[in-house]
Amino acid sequence: MSAQLAAYSTSTGEAFQFWVLGTVAVVGALCTVFMKKAVHSALCLAGTMIILAVFYLANGAYFLGVVQIIVYTGAIMMLFLFVVMLVGVTAADSLKETIKGQRWLALLCGLGFGILLCAGIGNASLNEFNGLAQANSGGNVEGLAALIFTKYVFAFEITGALLITAAVGAMVLTHRERTERAKTQRELAEERVRENKQLPPLPAPGVYARHNAVDIAGLLPDGTASELTVIKTLRDRGQIRDVSNDAIKDLKALEQRSEERLGREEEATK
Template sequence: MTGLAAYTTSTGEAFQFWVLGTVAVIGALCTILMRKAVHSALCLAGTMIILAVFYLANGAYFLGIVQIVVYTGAIMMLFLFVVMLVGVTAADSLTETIKGQRWLAALCGFGFAILLFAGIGNASVKDFNGLAKANEGGNVEGLASLIFTKYVFAFEITGALLITATVGAMVLTHRERTERAKTQRERSEERVRGKHLPPLPAPGVYARHNAVDIAGLLPDGTPSELTVNKTLRERGQIRDVSTEALNDLRALEQRAADRLERPDPHRKGGGRNGDGDRAEETEEASK
């Protein structure tokens, strides 16, 4: 990068190239060999960061930064977003639809690589110019002066392309509404209709027992099935004690009536009054 025509780069750059180049190739191989799309995306992001370092080493300072911002920052995150949208667990199927397609593809890739390498090897580049002169007034300034003079038409076409891509993405992902949007009232009515909204009544409310398998009584005396656990309800293990309760009540009334007829010889006056009160109470309760 020092003279106008150099023959070799610095040792530091060579070291960087061999170390990071190896990592970049491994990352690229992992991209195509990993089964899950998320792992592929992460490996590709690593490869792109290494490429950004290579851009910086090659004197393309602006492109190096843009590579990190646009590729690893925006494009790879967009990829990850779509991977999450499509489903992370969706691993690639390993069944081959065309027999031996994978080996043929690998063979094709190998042949293609040999072709490219032979082409580059034939070029026999001995010296290179380096960007020292071109980057004299600053890399960004040099790029800007080129973009706005020689390549200004391509630059404007690029603007049109970006707008078209934005509109295209919006058109592609837009879904037409097929039915009228529901109003807030309709939605709230939908939520309430046909369901038991408040918490279910506890067993034993208004009842004379509070065991879980005994239905609570409604104010009019009928047992409510809602008060019993759903499992018990489905098994049919509800114990109905309303008849027992009525029998108990009847027995109580009977005893009270007996006492009224044969007052206790040990307690007179007050006792009689008390018995009468209790009898009245039981009568009221039975009503």
């Protein structure tokens, strides 16, 4: 490739990499938006971020490429996954629209915005590019360090203040001071007796004949599920599985199957 051509084009290998990985990145981004469960969204986003790291490396930003993998996919996405676990993995997003037509309007706005951005880039004269060969000649990390500690040193110091503020803010928001002493087991037992609501231990979850999972409410004698048997966390998340109608469904399925078999046998005897 001549030097003149190199001023406005990249190598074929990079073009191939761009088109293959770019497609995957866009698919990952779309999956992030349209996956129903937050865990799947997080995993798709992590994939997109790794591909972006590859693009940084291809663009000569070696330091940023590595930082992208370590900080974004390593730290930030794992933080997201932790919060997803806290909030409840299986809790799917409700897809009911509260404002009528909001989804279509949002898609329309997004489409218009995308066209606007692409038209703006298309109108700019960006046909020549310099490449980072000269800027990276002393090493990418050394070049960045020289800039950070000279031209951008004030911004870099302000960043320290920002990080401290963020750490303190996160602690203030999530840490709850215990204002009273934790009750001992004896006090709890005495309180139960005094209130006279639920003297014995709470009933166990699960219907022993078929299920013993903790998210299945135990059945009362009349066949209704007792919410008392499921632990409070699952109750709050609305993750109780209801099996009270399963027996009737199983019976129906069994009847249908036996009818089919009987019907076939009748046909065979005819």
